[in-house]
Amino acid sequence: MNRTTSTTAKTAAGRPNRPRRPRRLRRLAAPLLLAAGLCMSSLATAGPVQAVDGTVITYTQSGGRTVSFTFDDGPDPTHTPRLLEVLRKHNVKATFCLWGDHVRQYPYLVSRIAADGHRLCNHSMAHQDMGGWSQQQIRQNLEQVNNAIRRAAPGAQITYFRAPYGSWGQSPQVAASMGMQPLGWRADIGDWQPPGTGELVNRIMQRVTPGAVMLMHDGGGDRGQTVSAVDQTIPRLKAQGYTFDQPAVR
Ligand SMILES: [Zn+2]
Numbered sequence: 182m183n184r185t186t187s188t189t190a191k192t193a194a195g196r197p198n199r200p201r202r203p204r205r206l207r208r209l210a211a212p213l214l215l216a217a218g219l220c221m222s223s224l225a226t227a228g229p230v231q232a233v234d235g236t237v238i239t240y241t242q243s244g245g246r247t248v249s250f251t252f253d254d255g256p257d258p259t260h261t262p263r264l265l266e267v268l269r270k271h272n273v274k275a276t277f278c279l280w281g282d283h284v285r286q287y288p289y290l291v292s293r294i295a296a297d298g299h300r301l302c303n304h305s306m307a308h309q310d311m312g313g314w315s316q317q318q319i320r321q322n323l324e325q326v327n328n329a330i331r332r333a334a335p336g337a338q339i340t341y342f343r344a345p346y347g348s349w350g351q352s353p354q355v356a357a358s359m360g361m362q363p364l365g366w367r368a369d370i371g372d373w374q375p376p377g378t379g380e381l382v383n384r385i386m387q388r389v390t391p392g393a394v395m396l397m398h399d400g401g402g403d404r405g406q407t408v409s410a411v412d413q414t415i416p417r418l419k420a421q422g423y424t425f426d427q428p429a430v431r
Contacts, residue, residue, distance in 0.1 A: 255400030281326035288333030381410035
């Protein structure tokens with residue numbers, strides 16, 4: 182049955198190629214393992230002095246039937262105040278990923294976000310794609326944002342960093358070294374091009390999963406539909422047993 186003759190190579194699909202693949206993998210394996218080892222050792226040595234590590238997290242702090250709403254690209258003079266009202270009405274804390282330029286324009290909104298007990302997240306100065314940037318360039322940009330936030334809301338903690346476009350490059354390590362947790366997302370409701378409040382409500386309800394960080398926007402365009410959808414979905418999520426939690430900090 183299990184014939185191991187010279188014909189095996191012809192009859193067993195893929196077998197003739199098999200010896201080649203491992204050779205190629207072996208050639209790659211050494212540098213990959215070395216790189217992984219270097220990464221781990223640099224994390225390990227940096228670990229004790231950092232509050233967070235460089236992992237991009239996509240889940241809530243507590244897990245279980247919790248969810249984190251995160252709002253990007255603000256603060257916005259029209260939609261952020263409305264959103265804050267909605268969140269206050271439902272007694273929900275969220276996370277705001279702020280552009281430094283908008284922070285400088287509307288510092289009073291940042292202090293209101295912080296005063297309401299929401300979490301702050303650095304989202305670059307002007308939504309730059311940092312994918313190809315050096316660590317120094319990234320650090321400079323992130324420091325400008327943090328300085329603007331601290332001027333607007335003295336004493337506020339900047340817990341997270343989110344890379345514009347999810348183009349992370351070397352930014353997770355830089356953010357972590359500055360004490361900010363790299364913050365990704367598990368569900369994106371696609372509100373950057375408003376599809377109608379009803380559609381956004383459906384997307385939130387369909388895409389929510391236990392422990393998910395959800396990506397939404399309160400700035401960068403007309404976010405009226407997002408604010409209304411948030412207002413409508415919070416009671417429905419609570420009715421389904423969800424509670425609202427902050428994104429995880431490792
Ligand atoms: Zn953004």
